[in-house]
Amino acid sequence: MKVDDINWKILQLLQENSRQTNTQIAKVVGVTSPAVAERIRKMEDAGIIKGYTATVSHYDTGYQLRALITxxxxxxxxxxxxxxxxxxxxxxxxxxxxxNENIVMEVVLDNQMHLEKFIDQLITYGETKTQIILSNVIENNPIVKPITFNR
Known part of the structure; x- marks a missing residue:
């Protein structure tokens, strides 16, 4: 399926807020609400849109520590x-x-003790390296339209 400029804009809007109505999206992209619904359905059928999710704050749900572990x-x-x-x-x-590493994981943990216990489980499989995540520089970065190079 070809992803044209309108589809790219629909994808961007859905990533910003997947609960927007087709009518709201239609006003921004300049097509009718039924046309937006059809485009979304086709992108879902083609596997371009894989699903809709809620973004959860791990910190606010009790996980005080985030890390990248290789x-x-x-x-x-x-x-x-x-x-x-x-x-x-x-x-x-x-x-x-x-x-050099085979795996990189993003993990959420209660605290340093939880991290230590988690690493203890991992070391039976291989050598680990851990980096503590301080903050997100880019939060939920929307897709970027691919650049077309003239050849």
Missing amino acids: VRAFMGRLKPFLQKVKSFEEVVNCYRITG
């Missing part, structure tokens, strides 16, 4: 880790990456 898996421990990581409630995001 794991360099021991020989033969990567596949078991990839299964185990799905059960960790602390993990907000987990990515398999290139480079």
